[in-house]
Amino acid sequence: MKSKFKIGDLLLSLGTVIVFVLSIVLWTFIMTNDQYFSRIDQTNSVTQHTHNQRGQAFNNLYVPTSSYGFENGQPYRLYDAKKNLPLEFAKELKSVKYWGIKTISSDQKSYEKMLNNSVYLQLTFPNEISVNLFTKRKLTNKDKKFRRAFVSASNDSLYLGNDKTTTIYRINLANADFSLLREYADNIKGKKPVKFVRTKDSYETFYTKQENWRVYSYLTTKQTDSYFVSRLLGTTNVTSRASKKDWTTYSLNYYTKLRVPSAASERNDLLYTRYEKQKEMTVNDRLLNSIELVHKLGLSEQDLRYFDSSNEITCYSNYIEGMPVFMGQHDPQISTKLTQDTVEVAFNNLDLQIPIPFDGQTRTLEPTDEVVQQLVNNGLKKAEIQRVIVAFRVEKDSSHDNLVNLIPVYFVKAYDQWKSVEEWKQTDIASLARQEAKK
Incomplete structure (x- = not known):
């Protein structure tokens, strides 16, 4: 009997040690994981910018997603989970003041020379955004757009590039300090050799070598239909009707509806529609109105980023370790469509919740x-x-x-x-x- 107690005590002690060690390992993983710090930064930015819609948009959803540097004249895509260059760039811009914008060049030869100039550190958005959204103020009367930011050795100015028109702008800065960003870029571990190739709409990143890419795993969660009905339609005067075999449509009135898939279909795509007359919008207005719709959904925005836009549609995707995630076959997490008569939001209610260790x-x-x-x-x-x-x-x-x-x-x-x-x-x-x- 005494021997059994000793064995039991030994097993209990061993179990305690294992749990303790496991907790340290998990804590270390979480604290050093890029997603954790991304979430802290975004949560704080939402709190700090509740009264500044432009600041909130840029510091939360509208941040660069890729960065590029050079080594011996060869361009590389840069990525480090511990030192996220796009987020560091966004942080350093929080206290920056902008004044004056000037067109430097607009010919293709000059633009391609800038793309391949090793003096500059490049940070890119997945698609174009407006200059006024980036600067958080009406810097230009015309709604100028850009996709790339070129950071030089100087803190007095920043260059912005529009891939479509091959136009380069220079914006003067005050209170800027990119020294830490440059230091991170110089010492970054993750590098993949690339080249910039002209396509129909932009200059795309072509990887020049065969590369191994990591497979990540996540535990997921999804909200109930009633959650979205409440957020988008309210809690009173909502009716429902089965429109098709695999769909149910909830209606607030003739003008406002929410279509959800049946549980048997195993789909996760929902569609919110509101019919209303819209004023003519600039690119900047469209992006800001789209942001309001994203916030209204109540989905997790921890890893959500601006992804794509064309005509009246603006898309957002989750970004994991610097790359976008397509939900379903080829759909982003959220797509908003703003026309003169209709507001549409197509979204996926599946949220990536907890990362599993690689x-x-x-x-x-x-x-x-x-x-x-x-x-x-x-x-x-x-x-x-x-x-x-x-x-x-x-x-x-x-x-x-x-x-x-x-x-x-x-x-x-x-x-x-x-x-x-x-x-x-x-x-x-x-x-x-x-x-x-x-x-």
């Missing part, structure tokens, strides 16, 4: 030139390719109902549609081209 899984992706050539051989014209990126597709993990894996693959935008390379290979491109030609 287990060593990777996927090997070929150089971008090879991927593009495969699509050209399949009938997609190079002139129709708008964007080329590496992003995550979501794949369910069979070991747990709420566990998903984020698989890195190439995604391509053409004809204003985002699809994975495998999807494009299965697409009747000739038929799609004829449909687009008729529009």
